[in-house]
Amino acid sequence: AIGFSLPRQLTLHMAKVGYSFIKRNEIIGSEMEIGPVEISGIKLCGRLDILVKNSEGKYCIADFKTARRITHKEDDFDSCIQILLYAYMLNKSENIIIDSGEYNYLRYDKQIKCTISNGVFEQINELLNTLNKSLLTGEYSFTEKRTDCQYCEYSDICRKEELKYD
Numbered sequence: 001a002i003g004f005s006l007p008r009q010l011t012l013h014m015a016k017v018g019y020s021f022i023k024r025n026e027i028i029g030s031e032m033e034i035g036p037v038e039i040s041g042i043k044l045c046g047r048l049d050i051l052v053k054n055s056e057g058k059y060c061i062a063d064f065k066t067a068r069r070i071t072h073k074e075d076d077f078d079s080c081i082q083i084l085l086y087a088y089m090l091n092k093s094e095n096i097i098i099d100s101g102e103y104n105y106l107r108y109d110k111q112i113k114c115t116i117s118n119g120v121f122e123q124i125n126e127l128l129n130t131l132n133k134s135l136l137t138g139e140y141s142f143t144e145k146r147t148d149c150q151y152c153e154y155s156d157i158c159r160k161e162e163l164k165y166d
Contacts, residue, residue, distance in 0.1 A: 035089055042128050061083050072114075084124060
């Protein structure tokens with residue numbers, strides 16, 4: 001459109017996409033604080049963007065992203081971990097059963113689905129048990145990529161210097 005800068009057009013586009021999502025769902029809560037909830041000996045807190053109930057009466061967690069790149073993969077445990085943790089925390093603290101989640105990339109009008117399948121909470125328990133054990137013993141694996149450490153806020157307490165990088 002004439003007279004609009006790209007950032008303004010992009011902002012308007014993202015607002016339109018977000019509004020379209022909200023319009024077709026009942027908002028149960030937005031910017032919802034969850035926790036602290038203890039799971040596998042670790043206290044977790046979070047703030048989810050939106051909890052909605054869809055037209056079928058099922059609960060969905062929506063997380064809005066404005067990133068320039070799409071980094072999540074559909075129904076991938078590792079890439080859906082944020083939504084999966086929120087679902088587990090809501091289940092434990094509020095007894096709400098979350099059926100699905102999605103990352104909404106507003107810049108691209110693209111949704112990445114995260115199904116909350118049977119057994120996913122057991123997977124999360126295993127992951128958190130491993131994390132808890134690692135934190136208590138100080139034994140954990142290091143990243144293989146030096147660039148992963150570049151902006152890490154824990155670099156001052158990490159033993160990364162023990163790693164041999166090429």
